Amino acid sequence: MNCAEFQKALPYIIETGGNADEETHLKSCAVCSDLVQDLRYIAEAAKLLLPMQEPSPRVWSGIQGALEREGLVRPLAGTARFRPQAATILSPRPWATGGNLLAFAALLLIAVTIIWFRNHATGPAMTASVSQTVSSTAVDDDDNQVLSAVEKKSPALAAIYRENLDSVNAYIRDARRTVEQDPSDMGARDHLLRACDEKALLYKMALARTEQ
């Protein structure tokens, strides 16, 4: 058996093993042996690839919006509130510097808002802690940090970011007020989610500028 014949059969024997001739060739041919070793190594390495990538927050926003529009979701009455994301995100964490801070702030904003309007959607009064979080100035401080960071790296864009931060904050305020008045208004909740999404986009793009 020569190399060409062995390699022709290789796709069909690499996992299960070959016949006597094929095994003999493999043992005696350094080129084919190296080839098989490499291919097996690649296959093994691939198995160890973990799902490391995380989709952006907009994916969940899109799913959530569609679920509500299609009427597939409703909160269950009388069940214990479940907030794994909140527990993780709202627990005290050391402040990171620079870009990590911006990314954290964007995620915090979205998480806080989603938790906030879930409270409203089920009717009970806001808990003191959530109310405090929503009405706190933490968001404003983060906005200022974003703007300072952009100003340092791209002064030309800082004015644009400032103006648009004001716009999107106004959007969030308007939508939030409407949801407060009528928690069953799915359209208003959708607007609130989108507004948060847009703010998160602004943060994300600001982060990209500061990393350039």
Added chain:
Amino acid sequence: MAQAKKLAAPGLLESEAIDRAKRGDAESFEALYALHKRRVYSLCLRMTGNTAEAEDLTQEAFLQLYRKIATFRGESAFSTWLHRLAVNVVLMHLRKKGLPEVSLEESMEPQQEDGPKKDVGARDNVLAGSIDRVNLERAIESLPPGYRIIFVLHDVEGYEHNEIAEMMGCSIGNSKSQLHKARMKLRDLLRLSRAGKLSRR
């Protein structure tokens, strides 16, 4: 059920989240998404090689899941069910785009460019131990779409050839042949990458 032991989040078993999601509980939907999003997204990203597409397909896969969740009876693990659904979403999308999945007129002869050099000369060092995850991910991303799909389904995600053949509408032999070509292509890419690194030292 095997998945009954898995936690969707602190204090919530996956099986409970599934039951609640069937009744429209919003928080359970979110918990299931949080539990499975990385795997689904990574699958979509590896198969398409494009983040925008992968995000859209991830969204579509979860929406289809939620629309069909009432029909899940627990005959298989939930993650398996979701995974298969995601694969089908990606494959349907690729079919609509007209991208080649598997060549149906696969030649059984080894292609010249796929074979290693048979000439006499010093043997190249084998790859074992020299590949890191980042290089492998990049190389997979660089594969032609048809090769990439088969490689991701078989070597990364662990589907068998008979399953791949059924999903892709090809023969088992074709699946094996395409997988072999994908691995050969990866071998070339990884060797080039390693050679590039060595020359920069």
Added chain:
Amino acid sequence: MVSISNGLKWSLLAAGFLPVVAFAADNRKEFRYTVGPGASIIVTNEAGPVDVKGSVGRQVVIVATTHSDKVEVDCDQNGNRVQATTHVLQRSQDADDSRVGYQVLVPSDASVTVRAPGGPITAEKMRGDLTLEGDAAQVNVHDVSNAHVHVRTISGPVSLGNINNGHIEITSLSGDVQLDAVTGPKVSVNTAKGSIRYSGDFEGGGDYLLVNHSGNIDVALPASASVDLSARSISGSVENDFPLQQKQHPSFAITQGRSFAGTSNTGASSVQLRSFSGKIRVKKLTH
């Protein structure tokens, strides 16, 4: 890869038309690569235009024009991915110093990502996926088919024209968005205060969703359009000048001046127009 440096100043000097100092630093570089199907091209450019055009063949040609020695262009290929990045070596008072103009010719099936805060960004004649990100950049996309098109701007206006069978997602905080003859299984536009204008027939049985906070949403469609259309402005207003078979909506009550819903022909495509406080106007196209 071929790299050619072209000093403009010498040609201009030879022509004797212009002083040396104005164009001393203009420098044009060309990079060429060969790629396979499904290639990925990424361009990152802080300031300056990026023009992307699809073509036949498997060549990627990147022409980068710099105007000073305070920037550097880095291009490389790794397998089927080509990346071009502008590096600003030294910040200067003159904004032109960091400007780089890119002209990029790619196989039409390639996926292209452009991050160009200053812009403008143009993409045309493509069948591969496009991800275009510009802060203040004007973004123009036309003649694209069977592709995912994702556009994100902060204030840059966005214009899409002649897009078929597209999967479109546009987010702009304050940029105006204009869509002409844009159809596909999914078309989604979100702005905060930007206005949204759509002109076309919403063809293809897709899902069209146009949402903003306070800008206007103007839609013009022909009588032949087959749509299931709903419009709602929470605190703004809606006007309809298009014949619809009216119906109730499952998610909101129909309120005169604030919302309406109905179908036209077979109602094949779902069209949802939502504004928080803007004005939504739907008109019949007459041509």
